[in-house]
Amino acid sequence: MNITKLLNIKYPLIQGSLARISRHELVSAVSNAGGLGILTSVGMDQAELRAQIDTIRNETDQPFGVNLMLQQPNIPELVEVLVEKRVPVVTTGAGTPAPYFEALHENGTKVIPVIPNVEIAQKMEQLGVDAVVAEGMESGGHIGQMTTMTLVPQVADAVNIPVIAAGGIADRRGVAAALVLGAQGVQVGTAFLAAEETPISSIYKQMVISANDNSTAITGITLGDPVRSLKNPLVEKIVQLEQSGSTKQQLRDLLDGSLKKAVYDGDAADGSFMAGQIAGEVNEIKPAAEIISEMFS
Ligand SMILES: Cc1cc2nc3c(=O)[nH]c(=O)nc-3n(C[C@H](O)[C@H](O)[C@H](O)COP(=O)(O)O)c2cc1C
Secondary structure (H helix, E strand, O other), rough: OOOOHHOOOOOOOOOOOOOOOHHHHOOOOOHHHHOOEEOOOOOOOOHHHHHHHHHHHHOOOOOEEEEEEEOOHHHHHHHHHHHHOOOEEEEEEOOOOOOHHHHHHOOOOOOEEEEOOOOHHHHHHHHHOOOEEEEEEOOEEEOOOHHHHHHHHHHHHHHOOOOOOEOOOOHHHHHHHHOOOOOOOEOHHHHHHHHHOOOOHHHHHHHHHHOOOOOOOOOOOOOOOOEEOOOOOOHHHHHOOOOHOOOHHHHHHHOOHHHHHHHHOOOOOOOOOOHHHHHHHOOEEEEEEEHHHHHHH
């Protein structure tokens, strides 16, 4: 089925979940503008997730989704809330939604996992998911190994469910390219870091809009969990430590709490400012509605 019909949205655009960042302010703005806003659940307990969902429902009557970052320790409790609240869409990252799929799907929730390769896309199709987001390693945050350019057409050929392209899309050229590659829609993360409504430190937004094509680096390769962020003293330190064979514990100590330092404190030295390679093309802070309408103009 067509992705706009499936999700009941105007534009075939999902705002990718942004850990600790895509809270109700951004989600409601995107959904009100005709895309699908996705609420992060990272760091939330049941009460906070319930409150965020209720706030979104007060701010918009349009569909929205919630993301489960499956590395989080309290996923079963969060799923209970998603079932109770009958959220329209759940996207998942960093793992398989299989243990939670039936409870969500039977409750009427569309389940859309983010996948990094063809094999996992096919497994997800067998599980019965409604669509997949094929995310290339240009993306900000936790990444796989394939590029959007190579991943999207291969996934589109391999499955019969809708494919949504993610990674490196920030304007209408990116949207057009994704559709030509066989995707039915796009998921966008980095461009929304610079949305007016996005509740992050102003330093984070400034770092995104002043980034160029060469401003990101990948850390966490030796931890088996590669993450793309904007280069800063923390990232440079970690890259050096990984090259010199430091212990996993040393790296974890540096990374622990570093996203919070970026999002809330704007700690330019020690924060982890996750963003994708397309940050070089994101040059202005503007309302989410404008970001979306320009992509589909
Ligand atoms: C700051 C940041 C945080 C992210 N957090 C999550 C997350 O918690 N869960 C998830 O599934 N994807 C996460 N992503 C990936 C995005 O949802 C999206 O797929 C990706 O940003 C798309 O690529 P782009 O950055 O090139 O637009 C994150 C991306 C960024 C930039």
